[in-house]
Amino acid sequence: MLTRRMFHTRLVAALAAGTLPFATGARAAAPATDDLWLNRLTFGASPAARAEIAELGREAWLEQQLTLRPEDDTALADRLARARLRIAYDAGEDDIGRWEARDELRPLSFLSAEPEAIVPLLEWQPGRAMEYSERMRPAQEVIAAALIRAVHAEAQLREMVTQFWHDHFNVNSEKDHTTAAPFALYDRSLRAHALGNFRSLLGEVAAAPAMLYYLNNADSRASPANENFARELLELHTLGAGNYLNDRFSDWREVPGATEGLAAGYLDLDVYEVARAFTGWSVGDGRWLAEGEEAPRTGRLHYVARWHDPYQKRVLGREFPPNRGPLADGEEVLDILARHxxxxxxxxxxxxxxxxxxxxxxxxxxxxxxxxxxxxxxxxxxxxxxxxxxxxxxxxAPPSKLRRPFEFLAAIYRATDAEVTASENGFHWQLGRAGWRQHSYGPPTGHPDRIGAWTGASTLNRMVDLAISGFEDWFGAAAADLARPVGDAATVGDFAAQHADTLAPGQGEGIAADLARAFGIDPSAPLDAISPEDRRGLGQSAVAFAALTPEFLLR
Incomplete structure (x- = not known):
């Protein structure tokens, strides 16, 4: 009754006609305040979340969300424990040995693995030959878990803030095996500190092997120090590009506050000095350090004293004395920046x-x-x-932020009480077509966060695809019983309206009427007059139409 081709054609025509909000600049009407909070502070309103916030009241619900700990969510832990992700590759060999073919569904074991467990993934040693996807496995597990957490986590606000920190302290987990192997540790750390103390979070980021590898600080040593991490620490993680004052001042003494020991902003000179402060911050990955000396195989931060620049430094006008203890220079930089x-x-x-x-x-x-x-x-x-x-x-204030592709998909699943079933990470590829690379965005800036970055034709067409195809078997991400009435629907029109209302409350009757016109459906026909298969198609279409309304797209 309702083919995907017909539906896609209808939606593309609506986009071309300028009737959808991202084509016209339209803004959604302000929803009920509960939904406004849920849409901004969670990955999307769901029937259970609506009931909970109504029972507790908004402020009590907020306090609960601010204090929920990841370890308190036993239902989510059970889901993650049951999850399986496929790994498949052919037999092969390299210069250190051979490996057998694999095609199996494995648990997400790296999500809770100790740091030492990643070290074999970083080493090329005789007897440890493995296909490259094995070395990338921890990152793939985190990507799989991301959708499960976004849809099913009780601590929704913590998940939203964790996603924020992933963009703020961006690491491309798929850069290579050195970022992929420790990425589960990085994700775990960001989640644990997401609502905590910023200085503690900043310290965890600076010491994280994933970040040390990503911005090349794991190999930074004196004369000259690698500046990659130092520049992003100042420009992206703390002071921001707006406080880069190199175009205004040529001497550090000219920067306001510098002669008093806290400059208002930073110069290139500060970047160089911060880079020197973090020399020697490396990883315990068994690397060769000197004749007869290797780094320990801890999978954690390892300080290499012989690589550190021990001489005096000046950062934001503050003088650092020479020859301090291990990590002291870097720790003081973090202290200054976290309190600036x-x-x-x-x-x-x-x-x-x-x-x-x-x-x-x-x-x-x-x-x-x-x-x-x-x-x-x-x-x-x-x-x-x-x-x-x-x-x-x-x-x-009324909604004005456009849901980005990952949030859009998760919000559809939450609204429909879907169960995430992903075992192939196919959704990751589908989101990539819309410009979203979950945990694998290339530039250190993280995904952009202004509406204009997500309104290009390619992205919007892929958003239409997500709305239409998100429940298809081939999409392989989540399942929901869309043939089942949401309420006590007796007619085809009531059935479609109720499904649409789960995403866009109050818009269901209009969407049901649009579907009736588009596909020649009699909205007054008894629901049992159409087959379960056609009911599923109608429910899926109602959900997709609702997902492309201003009320759902904007948050």
Whole structure:
């Protein structure tokens, strides 16, 4: 009754006619406040989430979300334990040995593995020959788990903030095996500290093997130091490009605050000095260090004293004495940056941009930054900043953020009570066609977070594909019983309207009417007049139409 070709043609025609919100610049009407919170602070409103926030009240629900720990979610832990991801490759060999062919579904064992377990994936030693996908396996497991967590996690706000930090402290897990092997450890660390203290989080990031490899600091040593991590630490992780003052000042003494020991911004000279401070921060991966000396095989940060530049330094106007103890220079850099007013403003503006609007109100950002600075020692510093954002009057503004592709897909699954079934990571490839590379975005900037970055024709066409195909067997991501009535629907029209209302409350009757016109359906016909297969097609079409309304696309 309802072919995919007909449906795609109809939606593309609507896009060409400029009737969809991303073609016209339309904005969704403000939803009920509960849904506004759920759409901004979770991966999408679901029947269970709506019931929970209605029972608890918004502020109590927020407090619960801010305090839920990953280890408290036993239902999610059970899902992750049951999940299986295929690994398949042919037999082969390299210069250290042979490996047998494999085609099997394996548990996501690296999600909870100890750091030592990744070291064999980093080494090429006789007797440890393996096909390259084995070395990339931990990253693939995290990608698979990402969709499960987004759809099913109870601690939805923590998952949303964890995704934010993955973009803020971006590591391309698929760069090569050195970033892939330790990536599960990195993901675990970001999740654990997502709502905690920013200085603690920053320290975890700087010491993470995935980051040390990604930005080349694992090999950085004196004369000359590698500047990659230092530059991104200043430009992307803390002070932000707006505080790069090299075009305004040629001497460090000219920068406001520098002669008092805390410069307002940074120069290229500060980048060089920060790079020197982090020399010797490497990885315990068994690497050769000197004649008769190898790094330990811990899979953790390993400080190589012989690689460190021990001489005096000056960072943001603060003098560092020479010959300090292990890690001391780098730790002091992190202390300075985590407590800097420029960092507070930069990070808080990015949080407000992610959860509220592309151009958040300056007054709100200032209040968030004041809390950030006042709570620099608090173990829940980030949670306190988010509380200021969510409880502000500005947070009631109408939706204006476009769901990015991963959020869009997860929100469809949450609204329909779908069960994530992915065992091939095929959804990762499908999202890549829309410009979203979950945990594998190439540039260190992370995915862009302004609406204009996601409104190109290619991305929008792929979003249409996601809406249409997300429940198809070949898509292989999630399953939902879309042939089952959501409520007590007696007619075909009621059935379609109720399914559409799960995504776009209040829009169901209009969507049912659109479907009736588009496909020649009699909306007053008894529901049992059509087959279960046709009911499933109708439910799927209603969901897809609803997913492409302003009420669902915008959050």
């Amino acid at each position: 007013p420029g960092t507070a403003r930069f990070v808080c503006e990015k949080l407000a941009r992610r959860f509220l609007s592309d151009d958040p109100p300056a007054g709100l950002v200032q209040r968030m930054a004041e809390t950030f600075l006042a709570q620099t020692e608090a173990p829940d510093q980030i949670a306190r900043v988010i509380r200021v954002l969510v409880l502000s009057p500005e947070f009631a």
